[in-house]
Amino acid sequence: MFRNFFILESWQKMSNIYTGAFFYTLLVLLVFAAINWRNFKNNSPTRMLLTAFSFTFLLQIVIYFCVRYERRYLAFAIAIAIPLAVPGFIKLAEVISKYLKFITVKKAFLILALTAVIISAFKTLNPENGKVWLHEVSNDIKLFCPPGKKPVVLTYSPDERLAYYAGATYIRFTSGELIKGEVESIRYKYSGDKIIEIPTVKEREQLGLFTYRGIDDYAGYFIALDIPQGLENFNSNVKRFGTDNVFIVVPKSDNDFKNTFIKAGIKDLAFTLIKEYVYKRSKTTVVYTLYKVNYDKNELKSQNDDNVTGKR
Amino acid sequence: MFLILLLALSFRVGRCLAVPYMDKDSVLYLSMANSLLENGLDTAFERNPRIPPLYIFAMAACKKYSGVSMETAGRIVSTVAGTFLVLAIFLMAKLIFQNNNYALIAAFLAATHPFLIIISEDIMRDSLFACLTAFSLLFALYGSEKKNYCLWLLSGLFCAAATMTRSEGVAILFIVPIWMIIEFIVNIKKIPSYKTFIFRSSFSFLVLIFTFTVCTIPVESVLADTSSKWKIFDGRAMGYVKSFLHISKK
Numbered sequence: 001m002f003r004n005f006f007i008l009e010s011w012q013k014m015s016n017i018y019t020g021a022f023f024y025t026l027l028v029l030l031v032f033a034a035i036n037w038r039n040f041k042n043n044s045p046t047r048m049l050l051t052a053f054s055f056t057f058l059l060q061i062v063i064y065f066c067v068r069y070e071r072r073y074l075a076f077a078i079a080i081a082i083p084l085a086v087p088g089f090i091k092l093a094e095v096i097s098k099y100l101k102f103i104t105v106k107k108a109f110l111i112l113a114l115t116a117v118i119i120s121a122f123k124t125l126n127p128e129n130g131k132v133w134l135h136e137v138s139n140d141i142k143l144f145c146p147p148g149k150k151p152v153v154l155t156y157s158p159d160e161r162l163a164y165y166a167g168a169t170y171i172r173f174t175s176g177e178l179i180k181g182e183v184e185s186i187r188y189k190y191s192g193d194k195i196i197e198i199p200t201v202k203e204r205e206q207l208g209l210f211t212y213r214g215i216d217d218y219a220g221y222f223i224a225l226d227i228p229q230g231l232e233n234f235n236s237n238v239k240r241f242g243t244d245n246v247f248i249v250v251p252k253s254d255n256d257f258k259n260t261f262i263k264a265g266i267k268d269l270a271f272t273l274i275k276e277y278v279y280k281r282s283k284t285t286v287v288y289t290l291y292k293v294n295y296d297k298n299e300l301k302s303q304n305d306d307n308v309t310g311k312r
Numbered sequence: 313m314f315l316i317l318l319l320a321l322s323f324r325v326g327r328c329l330a331v332p333y334m335d336k337d338s339v340l341y342l343s344m345a346n347s348l349l350e351n352g353l354d355t356a357f358e359r360n361p362r363i364p365p366l367y368i369f370a371m372a373a374c375k376k377y378s379g380v381s382m383e384t385a386g387r388i389v390s391t392v393a394g395t396f397l398v399l400a401i402f403l404m405a406k407l408i409f410q411n412n413n414y415a416l417i418a419a420f421l422a423a424t425h426p427f428l429i430i431i432s433e434d435i436m437r438d439s440l441f442a443c444l445t446a447f448s449l450l451f452a453l454y455g456s457e458k459k460n461y462c463l464w465l466l467s468g469l470f471c472a473a474a475t476m477t478r479s480e481g482v483a484i485l486f487i488v489p490i491w492m493i494i495e496f497i498v499n500i501k502k503i504p505s506y507k508t509f510i511f512r513s514s515f516s517f518l519v520l521i522f523t524f525t526v527c528t529i530p531v532e533s534v535l536a537d538t539s540s541k542w543k544i545f546d547g548r549a550m551g552y553v554k555s556f557l558h559i560s561k562k
Binding site: 020021022023025026029040043044045046047048049051052055056059071072073074075076078079080082083085086087089090113116117119120121123124125126127131134135158159160161164165213215216217219220 | 319323331343361400410421429436445490494
């Protein structure tokens, strides 16, 4: 979370973030605006804008070194940098007209405007990441869930979108691997009516620690349930959250996930494979596997009978 | 200008249609807005008590009065804010350059900037925040240029709204006095009466602060009895500044 001010890598990452957010077109225009600085009037609004930009820029640098930084924090800085780039646009048109003598300044303006539109259209209307699994997996969950029941999604992915699109309750379990942020976010556990801190990092890293999202003072954390946890209790735990409406989703292949249990000597699993989803992208392959938790048919029948007689 | 606004809106709506999924953190906002509509204020902010409330209120109001899904409501708020940001930038550039053509170029650049288009599609607070902060600065500029204290009222109102969207909105309360000091220094030889200048600047800033306070304190008081722990001045900010000044460690 806190970055070191004196490490070059921190500054390199920051410049990558800033370059990506400001975008190359605006940066080029700002450079030309600096060359064409005489086009700025020496007036109060200009000084206000420069003050606002400088303050915001410096504030963002401070924030970068203190919190988990995202480039969307630069939205306002970009908005007030745009008027500063206007003289750059004009200067660039003049330069183009000067070196390509058959193009007038007006035509150069049009060319630049058209280029800006084409670049924007390409960049924004052609999304890089087609996260198709978010809808495909969630659609299958809705398909396999009995009508009238709210699905429950058990997953070790911190991404709640899948459960949201499935209209499901989201319950997270630990993966047993050091997923970034997992150790920090799973700090507490229920102990009866109380919430206490999990004393050891080792306890937080075990596979199959089931958690609920914390609220109020524990917002932002996941709190381990007060149940026997761990791999050895995984099969019994997955049945606690429902009957025929419970699903497990893992960002892993079926073989890899099941091997974890086989290595621990657990052969009989309380869940059945529905489908494995494989998505080939330019540099990586994304795999998701969807399972349905096996349910006790007597428990389901009893639940249905109780519903009919009104006992629940 | 109307055509540029139309271009801005088209890009933003096009982006909404091209991206069928939302950001990871958007689920948080959606669940809070849904909770606000279903259960009221008491439990709406329990998933993130420190979050400023305006964006959540805006999403919930958009869904309630338009009947669309909460996801669409979030996108509508961001898209409309992103489009109005273009207008704010146009008006700001017109004040700066006193030239309509330059202002139109600024509006065009804002309408077609890829990052501003992308955040206008997100179900996140950033588009609304940028728009409100830009208008706050714009009205401060107008108030100063036209020497009209009512415009400073509007600046304070937008500053309050920006702070109720993201805590960084309070930056306006620092930017304005810094700018006033710079104006004093730059114009020190031209000012006919120092007293008048200082009085006018101070009063303008007081109007800004007063409006900001009147708009934000009641909201903080109402939310104090609920699951929200939002404060006008984020207490974590001092911790961040201390960390930074002590040269932050990993």
